[in-house]
Amino acid sequence: MKLRFSRKHLCVPYAVFLALFVIAPIIIMLYYAFTDRNGAFTFMNFGKIFSDVSTISAILTSLSVAILTTALCLLIGYPVAYILARSGLKNSATLLLLFITPMWINFVLRLNALKEFFSLINLLDKSPYVNTVIGMVYDFLPFMILPLYTTLIKMDNSLVEASQDLGANKVTTFIHVILPLSMPGILSGITMVFMPTMTNYVISDILGRSQITILGKLIENHFMQSNWNMGAAISMFLLAAMFLFTWFTGGFKDDGENKARGSGLW
Amino acid sequence: MKKFVCLLLTAFLAATCFSALAACGKKDPASSKGGANTLRICNWEDYISEDETGKTLVEEFEEWYEAETGVDIKVEYSTFGTNEILYNNLKINPGIYDLVCPSDYMIQKMMSENMLETFGDLTEDVPNYAEYGSPYMKELFSANGWAEYAVPYMWGTMGFVYNPEKVSFAEASTWAAATNEKFKNKTTLKDSVRDTYFLGVGLAQIEELNAKSDLYYKNDGELSLEDYQKFLRDTFNDTTEETVKKVEGLLKKARANAFSLEVDEGKNDMATGKVWLNFAWSGDAVYAMDEAEESDTVLCYAVPKEGSNIWYDGWVMPKGANKQLAAAFVNFVSAPENACKNMDFIGYTSAIAGEEVYERIKDSDYACERGDEGAEAIDLTYFFGEINGSPAIVYCNEPNRQLLAQYPSEDITARCTIMEYFPDDDNERINAMWNRVKAGNVWLYVIIISAVVVVAAIAVVLVILAKKGVFDKKVKKGFTKVN
Numbered sequence: 001m002k003l004r005f006s007r008k009h010l011c012v013p014y015a016v017f018l019a020l021f022v023i024a025p026i027i028i029m030l031y032y033a034f035t036d037r038n039g040a041f042t043f044m045n046f047g048k049i050f051s052d053v054s055t056i057s058a059i060l061t062s063l064s065v066a067i068l069t070t071a072l073c074l075l076i077g078y079p080v081a082y083i084l085a086r087s088g089l090k091n092s093a094t095l096l097l098l099f100i101t102p103m104w105i106n107f108v109l110r111l112n113a114l115k116e117f118f119s120l121i122n123l124l125d126k127s128p129y130v131n132t133v134i135g136m137v138y139d140f141l142p143f144m145i146l147p148l149y150t151t152l153i154k155m156d157n158s159l160v161e162a163s164q165d166l167g168a169n170k171v172t173t174f175i176h177v178i179l180p181l182s183m184p185g186i187l188s189g190i191t192m193v194f195m196p197t198m199t200n201y202v203i204s205d206i207l208g209r210s211q212i213t214i215l216g217k218l219i220e221n222h223f224m225q226s227n228w229n230m231g232a233a234i235s236m237f238l239l240a241a242m243f244l245f246t247w248f249t250g251g252f253k254d255d256g257e258n259k260a261r262g263s264g265l266w
Numbered sequence: 267m268k269k270f271v272c273l274l275l276t277a278f279l280a281a282t283c284f285s286a287l288a289a290c291g292k293k294d295p296a297s298s299k300g301g302a303n304t305l306r307i308c309n310w311e312d313y314i315s316e317d318e319t320g321k322t323l324v325e326e327f328e329e330w331y332e333a334e335t336g337v338d339i340k341v342e343y344s345t346f347g348t349n350e351i352l353y354n355n356l357k358i359n360p361g362i363y364d365l366v367c368p369s370d371y372m373i374q375k376m377m378s379e380n381m382l383e384t385f386g387d388l389t390e391d392v393p394n395y396a397e398y399g400s401p402y403m404k405e406l407f408s409a410n411g412w413a414e415y416a417v418p419y420m421w422g423t424m425g426f427v428y429n430p431e432k433v434s435f436a437e438a439s440t441w442a443a444a445t446n447e448k449f450k451n452k453t454t455l456k457d458s459v460r461d462t463y464f465l466g467v468g469l470a471q472i473e474e475l476n477a478k479s480d481l482y483y484k485n486d487g488e489l490s491l492e493d494y495q496k497f498l499r500d501t502f503n504d505t506t507e508e509t510v511k512k513v514e515g516l517l518k519k520a521r522a523n524a525f526s527l528e529v530d531e532g533k534n535d536m537a538t539g540k541v542w543l544n545f546a547w548s549g550d551a552v553y554a555m556d557e558a559e560e561s562d563t564v565l566c567y568a569v570p571k572e573g574s575n576i577w578y579d580g581w582v583m584p585k586g587a588n589k590q591l592a593a594a595f596v597n598f599v600s601a602p603e604n605a606c607k608n609m610d611f612i613g614y615t616s617a618i619a620g621e622e623v624y625e626r627i628k629d630s631d632y633a634c635e636r637g638d639e640g641a642e643a644i645d646l647t648y649f650f651g652e653i654n655g656s657p658a659i660v661y662c663n664e665p666n667r668q669l670l671a672q673y674p675s676e677d678i679t680a681r682c683t684i685m686e687y688f689p690d691d692d693n694e695r696i697n698a699m700w701n702r703v704k705a706g707n708v709w710l711y712v713i714i715i716s717a718v719v720v721v722a723a724i725a726v727v728l729v730i731l732a733k734k735g736v737f738d739k740k741v742k743k744g745f746t747k748v749n
Contacts, residue, residue: 037690052698057705064714071718119540125451125525129706175732209526210457213704221704225459225697226350 026239032232045233055234058218065129065204065214066197069136073144073193074186076137081148081185085155096149103142111135111206118207128208135207136197143196144189151185152178191249195242303339305591308352308366310579311345313420315604315611323607327598339591348458356381356584364587365595369579371460373416375687376582383583384414391593392417394600398620402649402679403578410684416580417596418617420608422548423576423674423682424461425569427532427555432542435666439568441468443543444520452542454535455520457527459700460685464575465545466513467502469520475501475572479681491680498573498683505692510699517703527704533557536565547577548671549614555668556613566666569678576682578617615672619650624658632669633660644669648676 036042049055080099084092102110114135118124123131159181163173199216213221215238222231307324316322324343331339344363346352349372355362356376368376376382389396395417403421407413428438432452437443444453444465456462468475475498482494521527525541532544533554538561546554551567558565581596583589598604605618606626616623624646627633634641640663650658662669674682688696731737 037694052701053708054698054701054705057708057711060708060711060715061706064711064718067715067718071722119538124540129710171732175729179729209528211521211524211527213701213706218701221701224348224350225693226354227694227697228354 029232029235032228033236034233036229037227045229046237048230049234049237054213054218058213058215061212062198062214062216065133065136065212066194068133069140069197070144070190070194072133072137073141074189077141077144077148077189078182078186081145081152084145085149085152096145099145100142107139108202108206111139111203114138115206124207124209128204128211132204132208132212135203136200139200139203140193140197143192147188147192148182148185151182155181187249191246195245198242199238302588303337303591304342305339305588305595306342306344306362306364307595308344308346308355308363310367311347313345313367313579313612313614314599315607317607323599323604326604327595330598331594341595361584361586363584364589365581365583365592367419367579367581369685370577371685371687373412373580373582376584377412377415378687381584382415383585383587383589385417385583385593385596386589388413388417392597392600394597394602395618398600398602398605398618398623400617400619400649401651403617406576406578406684412580416582417600418578418580419599420549420612420614421576421578421617422615422671423569423678424464424545424547424574425551425567425671427536427544427546427551427565427567429536429539429542430564430566435566435568438543438566439571441465441472441570441572443570444545445469445516445523447523449543450523451525453520453524454532454541454544455517455524455527456545457529459697461545461547461575462517462700463513463696464502464685465520466517467504467509468570468572468574469516470509470512471501471504472572479572482680494680495683498681499686502573502575502683503686503688505688505696507695510695514699514703517700521703537561537563539563548674549612551671552668553613555671567668567671568666569674569682571681573681573683576679576684609672621653624650624653624660627669627673628660632662632664632667632672634663636661638663644673644675646673646675648679649673 033045034041034043036044083089084096084099089095115124118131155178159177160173163177168176199214199219201214201217201220204210204212204214204217210217215234219231219234219238222228222234314323322343324341328339328341331337346355346366349368352366352368353372353375356366360381373382385391399418403418404413407416407418426438426443428435428443433443433449437446437448443449444455446453455465478489478494478497481489482491526532526535528535532541532546533550534557535541536544536554537558544551544554546567548567555565555567581592583592599608600618602618602620602622605616605620605623608614609616609623609626627646636643638661641661642663642665644660644662645657646660647657652658660669660673670678
């Protein structure tokens with residue numbers, strides 16, 4: 001047999017890595033999710049997810065934090081990305097860099113600094129929920145701005161000009177042309193913000209003083225209480241939810257990209 | 267087809283890795299056990315002395331052992347974060363450690379599950395402990411039948427660190443401090459279910475506990491120390507449904523009152539004044555008071571008058587351990603000289619007594635001279651035994667501070683009891699209760715989600731309407747709109 005090196009083989013390291021550190025752990029988690037303390041097969045863990053107050057509360061907390069954070073990020077991030085990409089500012093790339101640079105500093109450090117600042121302005125001992133949302137927005141804003149910026153800067157300006165030539169005012173142009181064209185950016189921004197905020201409990205621990213229990217924290221709690229089965233079950237549930245969410249927005253994205261090419265505009 | 271082959275390949279790889287891992291897990295202890303000159307220790311994080319150069323007692327032990335016996339040994343030292351993690355490690359990989367240092371209730375659990383080796387004759391194997399170990403600790407251990415299996419390392423009480431400018435001693439020395447609305451957002455709870463459950467029981471049974479402690483401290487012999495201790499032990503380790511339910515309600519109240527749930531942060535938050543009351547282990551209390559002194563803040567420590575917890579961490583040898591080396595190490599850290607080093611570095615109180623430790627306490631900054639202003643005599647004979655034929659008295663003019671946290675008086679230990687391990691089912695119920703306490707108000711989140719969804723829906727409708735041209739200007743007379 002002749003072994004020939006082909007381009008396909010370049011993905012072997014990745015496949016090995018994937019199998020070892022992604023697939024194998026998931027298989028182990030699946031085992032724990034479907035067994036009880038004594039190792040017997042059971043569906044009870046998943047039953048408990050929807051019957052226990054602590055899980056339902058954590059799911060709702062995570063959802064509300066994630067939705068609120070994503071909405072705020074979009075509201076704050078869109079105008080910023082729009083101005084950076086389209087108003088012809090000099091050095092807009094440098095400005096963008098200024099928005100992105102904080103991402104390079106470890107976020108735990110930044111959060112602790114933010115905690116001290118909150119304490120300085122007497123916000124820390126107020127609502128842990130509001131603090132958590134502010135922290136999430138602070139941390140994930142760049143993830144919203146960046147995809148929006150890339151979509152907006154790639155947008156063909158002649159389409160906007162055409163719309164204006166045809167007598168559309170600024171609002172109409174925005175709603176009919178710019179917004180549909182920036183849909184791919186909006187969707188990937190939403191995906192990049194919504195999913196991590198569901199589980200990023202470092203933020204709720206530091207700024208919410210551990211008073212807010214989101215799904216990630218609940219999973220940690222179960223593992224710390226050596227209830228691996230329940231922890232694994234919630235993780236699997238979360239994984240499935242994430243998968244569905246990505247699929248859902250991913251389906252939209254294809255649509256959006258078609259739009260970006262100009263079809264479906266009229 | 268290609269995709270399918272890829273998938274198959276990955277699945278195959280995963281399967282082989284998985285079985286390889288499983289095989290590793292099984293083989294590991296046996297193969298690494300082979301070295302009779304290797305000692306594998308697992309201890310709490312930051313729980314052993316380190317000198318300025320970063321050299322730990324572990325390295326000193328290696329050198330000492332070689333100097334003593336001429337045998338070159340190697341210590342594999344690792345750390346754990348919670349008792350449960352250590353227990354899980356030992357369950358999954360029996361025999362990976364020769365010596366571990368869990369807490370009271372976990373030692374009892376391991377004992378009951380027959381996971382431990384015995385120490386044998388302490389006077390021969392761990393002579394330092396036999397000679398210098400505190401009579402109080404020895405008594406506690408033999409009375410409970412742990413002496414064969416465990417040698418105590420550190421011990422202490424549980425209580426409240428408080429800021430005397432904001433909180434009085436009377437307010438701090440009761441479990442009710444946790445729910446006192448005067449300190450709203452100025453208290454902390456431990457994000458650790460066993461400790462917080464203890465606090466919860468203290469709150470739930472506060473009246474009965476108070477009545478008994480009054481009876482005991484009246485000192486008229488109506489309630490003997492033995493009976494009082496038994497009452498405390500039964501009360502604080504009560505896991506009946508009724509108690510757990512009561513505890514749940516009270517812990518929810520305490521949580522609403524608390525600034526944070528923490529394990530480590532509390533010490534700093536006390537020093538910076540973010541909180542005034544910190545539910546803490548005595549060793550952490552000493553650390554917090556020392557730290558605060560550096561920024562000229564005075565903090566104090568109080569043990570609830572209704573009764574509290576006395577805890578210890580002890581060295582135990584899991585089944586199949588290298589007993590000889592493990593005992594040698596325990597003996598080494600039990601030498602008064604090394605116990606002092608540990609206490610200096612960690613701030614916790616060693617279970618080792620002896621003259622050297624006593625002299626060090628007497629000469630430390632925490633104590634004062636006999637004639638000093640406000641000096642009060644604290645009798646620690648119960649812990650140190652008699653020193654050169656006279657009682658072990660330490661003078662102190664700063665009541666309720668480091669010295670008390672390190673060495674509670676006999677009056678305080680009388681009202682302290684130990685934690686027992688709970689059976690799995692009880693444990694699960696209590697964990698679930700604690701998770702419920704930590705859960706937020708479900709309806710609040712429902713409202714928030716619905717509000718955001720409604721706003722988003724309105725925005726979408728507006729955009730759609732705008733697209734349909736509802737908001738466009740009316741077409742002037744005589745013109746037609748071209749789409």
